[in-house]
Amino acid sequence: xxxxxxxxxxxxxxxxxxxxxxxxxxxxxxxxxxxxxxxxxxxxxxxxxxxxxxxxxxxxxxxxxxxxxxxxxxxxxxxxxxxxxxxxxxxxxxxxxxxxxxxxxxxxxxxxxxxxxxxxxxxxxxxxxxxxx
Numbered sequence: 001x002x003x004x005x006x007x008x009x010x011x012x013x014x015x016x017x018x019x020x021x022x023x024x025x026x027x028x029x030x031x032x033x034x035x036x037x038x039x040x041x042x043x044x045x046x047x048x049x050x051x052x053x054x055x056x057x058x059x060x061x062x063x064x065x066x067x068x069x070x071x072x073x074x075x076x077x078x079x080x081x082x083x084x085x086x087x088x089x090x091x092x093x094x095x096x097x098x099x100x101x102x103x104x105x106x107x108x109x110x111x112x113x114x115x116x117x118x119x120x121x122x123x124x125x126x127x128x129x130x131x132x133x
Contacts (some may be wrong), residue, residue, distance in 0.1 A: 059086035063104025
């Protein structure tokens, strides 16, 4: 599968809007873990790793940030800045999250529980594994 923006239902109400996601209607995987990233100091980035098996879906619940994905050959940038869509990231893509706005909040859901052995934290190693070398 390829990374893609997944739009979420947006229920408009004068009292406040509501959006949601669920499997299998919006997400291509069942959720095993949820976490969030916040209070990122100016100029810092998060991520800078790949997962061997884990898939993720990331939403900017507040503020904005960029997600830079690399497949070992080319790079693609996605800007997230609305709470009614997010980015699906399949396994084996190098991801870096950067350019966080003040008070941004990134919500991440995953199809796997935390497993340190699923991470590839060295880009050169990632390229070797990704390209089968």
